[in-house]
Amino acid sequence: MTNAKVKLSYQLAPALRASYALGLWTNAADSDVETWLRDATGQPTFAGQAGFASNTSRTIQRHSSHNLTLATTTQGNWDFEAVATLYRMDRDETRLPATASATGTSFGPAGRVAVLGGTGWSTLDLKGVWRPGGRNGAHLVTFGAHDDRAKLYNPTFNTTDWLAGGPYTTVATEGSGKTRTQALWAQDHWQVSSAVKFTLGARYEEWRGYDGRNINGTTTVIQPRVVRTGFSPKAVLAWAATPAWTVTASVGQAYRFATAAELYQLVATGATFTSPSPDLKPDDALAAEVRFERALSRGRLRLALFQDDVHDAIISQFRPLVAGSAQLFSYLANVDHVRARGVEFSAEQRDVLLPGLELSGSVTYLDARTLALSGQASATAAPGNAIGRRLPNIPDWRGTLVATYRVGPRWTFTAAGRYSGMLYTTLDNADPHPNTYQGFAPWFVADVKAVARLSDRWTASAGVDNVLNRKYFLFHPFPQRTFVVNLKMNF
Numbered sequence: 001m002t003n004a005k006v007k008l009s010y011q012l013a014p015a016l017r018a019s020y021a022l023g024l025w026t027n028a029a030d031s032d033v034e035t036w037l038r039d040a041t042g043q044p045t046f047a048g049q050a051g052f053a054s055n056t057s058r059t060i061q062r063h064s065s066h067n068l069t070l071a072t073t074t075q076g077n078w079d080f081e082a083v084a085t086l087y088r089m090d091r092d093e094t095r096l097p098a099t100a101s102a103t104g105t106s107f108g109p110a111g112r113v114a115v116l117g118g119t120g121w122s123t124l125d126l127k128g129v130w131r132p133g134g135r136n137g138a139h140l141v142t143f144g145a146h147d148d149r150a151k152l153y154n155p156t157f158n159t160t161d162w163l164a165g166g167p168y169t170t171v172a173t174e175g176s177g178k179t180r181t182q183a184l185w186a187q188d189h190w191q192v193s194s195a196v197k198f199t200l201g202a203r204y205e206e207w208r209g210y211d212g213r214n215i216n217g218t219t220t221v222i223q224p225r226v227v228r229t230g231f232s233p234k235a236v237l238a239w240a241a242t243p244a245w246t247v248t249a250s251v252g253q254a255y256r257f258a259t260a261a262e263l264y265q266l267v268a269t270g271a272t273f274t275s276p277s278p279d280l281k282p283d284d285a286l287a288a289e290v291r292f293e294r295a296l297s298r299g300r301l302r303l304a305l306f307q308d309d310v311h312d313a314i315i316s317q318f319r320p321l322v323a324g325s326a327q328l329f330s331y332l333a334n335v336d337h338v339r340a341r342g343v344e345f346s347a348e349q350r351d352v353l354l355p356g357l358e359l360s361g362s363v364t365y366l367d368a369r370t371l372a373l374s375g376q377a378s379a380t381a382a383p384g385n386a387i388g389r390r391l392p393n394i395p396d397w398r399g400t401l402v403a404t405y406r407v408g409p410r411w412t413f414t415a416a417g418r419y420s421g422m423l424y425t426t427l428d429n430a431d432p433h434p435n436t437y438q439g440f441a442p443w444f445v446a447d448v449k450a451v452a453r454l455s456d457r458w459t460a461s462a463g464v465d466n467v468l469n470r471k472y473f474l475f476h477p478f479p480q481r482t483f484v485v486n487l488k489m490n491f
Contacts, residue, residue: 001027015074023065031057056107057096058163063089079129085122092116095162111162112172114154114267121150143186146205150179152260154267155215175276177212177223177264181205181257199236205229207257207282212264214276223264223278230255230282248291256283258314262332273329281334284311299349308340315392317376317427333375335427338391342366361401368394370427386427395442397421412451419444425475435473443472449484461486 002025009019033055039045064087071081094114097107127144131137154175157168187201207230212223234252241247258280267274286309294301312334346362368391373383390396399419406412421442424431434441449463462485469481 001025001029015072017071017073019067019069021065021067023067025061025063025065027059027061029059031055031059057094059094060091060165061089061093062091063087075135077131077134081125081127081129083123083125083127086120087122088120089116089118092119093165095159095165097162098158107162109161109163111159112156113159113162113165113168114156116154118153119151121148123148138191140189141187142189144184146181146183146185148181150260152177152264154261154265156267171215172217173266174213174215175261175264175266176214177209177260177278179207179209179257179260179263181207195240197236197238199234199238201234203230203232205232205255205257209258209260209263209278212276212278214264214266216266223276226278228257228282230257230284244295246293246295248293249289250291251286251288254283254285254287256285256314258282258332262314275329275331277332280314280332281312283313285309296349298351299347302344302346304344306342306344310338310340311336313338313391315427316425335370335373335375335386337372338368338370340366340368340391340394342368356406358404358406359402360404361399363397363399365397366394367396373427381428381430385430389427389429390424392425392427393423395421395423397442410453414449414451415446416448417444417446435471437473437477438475439473440475441473443470443474443478445470445472457490459488459490461488 004024005021006023007019007021009017011017035044035046037045066084066086068084069081072079092115095111096114097111099108099110124147125144126146127142130141130143132139132141152175155171156173158170158172159166159168161167183203183205185201185203187199190198190200192198207228209223209226212225214221214223232253232255234250234254236248236250238246238248258277262280263278264276265274266276287306289304289306291302291304314332315335315338316330317333318330342365344362344364346360348358348360350358352359370386370389370391373386375383397419398421400416402414402416404412404414419442422434423440425440432439445466446468447463447465448467449461451459451461453459463483465482465484466478466480471480472478
């Protein structure tokens with residue numbers, strides 16, 4: 001895997017600046033499986049479970065990204081900014097065999113090639129800033145427009161030679177389609193008094209899903225065109241009760257519209273089956289938070305209480321591929337009503353015990369539950385089995401602790417610990433046993449890192465991830481102790 005990034009900036013005028021950034025990413029990977037089982041003749045075998053070996057694949061990827069920004073910096077009554085981005089999957093293909101031998105340990109030349117080349121998205125954001133009272137005035141008004149477009153092109157071709165990637169014969173599956181979002185927004189940040197700040201804003205957006213098409217074998221389905229709108233107001237009130245204490249209360253509504261992949265992607269490669277969900281409604285969330293902050297002489301304390309009520313939450317689920325089958329497929333569906341309540345405490349302090357030593361950390365407790373569901377809770381469970389259960393993929397406890405020691409201007413040493421509590425992936429919390437393949441479990445990982453600034457341009461670093469060599473599963477086993485060395489030069 002390789003990454004490259006180039007950024008150029010140019011001062012067109014004293015208060016007008018343009019910048020451009022180009023990013024390139026390439027990846028080539030082979031996936032294979034191994035077995036310790038042997039048949040009666042001593043040959044490797046998967047005991048007739050050929051599906052294990054279907055995880056063999058070869059992936060070749062090349063992606064590019066572009067970012068162009070034009071902005072004024074007058075800091076006077078008016079300023080403007082325009083940002084355009086483009087991300088393209090120029091080449092992205094995964095090759096895999098179509099069939100395995102009875103033992104699952106060998107393959108023929110016939111196979112499939114899953115293609116994502118041509119998939120990508122673009123965004124355009126226009127922003128204006130109005131300071132009616134000048135730089136130090138009571139009001140800061142911002143407004144703007146947004147446009148984003150996404151395209152999914154994900155066919156899977158049959159091929160006579162999967163290792164070579166061709167020639168293609170027929171289309172096995174295809175998921176393609178487009179989305180577009182257009183939005184207008186405005187916000188006023190009002191300094192009511194020296195101790196009170198009030199922010200009021202709103203966003204109106206129109207979203208479209210169109211040109212959706214799915215192919216499975218000889219069956220072609222043209223998906224319906226969908227148009228949805230959303231209006232999202234928000235309000236924030238901040239009160240500096242004392243020079244050290246600040247209390248902030250916020251409430252707002254927001255929508256999260258489905259992506260092109262969530263609507264139209266159809267994947268049937270090996271043991272993976274993903275069904276399109278063209279009728280998804282957007283997440284409709286009402287969020288509220290109260291935050292207390294305490295400024296210290298060399299640090300900060302923060303306590304936040306929050307709650308999110310979400311209707312039509314987009315959540316991944318599983319069902320049998322055919323009635324009575326043990327083979328499941330994944331799909332996305334709207335869950336009628338979910339709620340997440342939680343509390344977060346964070347702290348940071350500089351020069352602890354000795355100069356240059358900084359400690360920071362946070363701990364979060366989140367109670368996220370399903371309140372209403374009209375669909376299936378799982379492949380075999382009724383909707384009622386999900387009511388009151390914890391939401392998928394959200395741990396109840398999370399925590400971090402970071403210690404950073406800076407020795408002069410050149411050396412930095414860091415030690416960090418991360419903890420995550422138990423989580424589930426099914427609405428009825430009927431997951432497989434933890435600490436096994438497809439299972440999840442609580443985990444704690446510690447990392448260490450040292451950074452040396454060799455010169456103004458050169459920086460070297462070395463570190464160890466998972467220094468305690470902990471074994472844990474998040475569906476699949478995560479890497480154990482890993483050594484990382486990096487050398488960086490800034491032009």
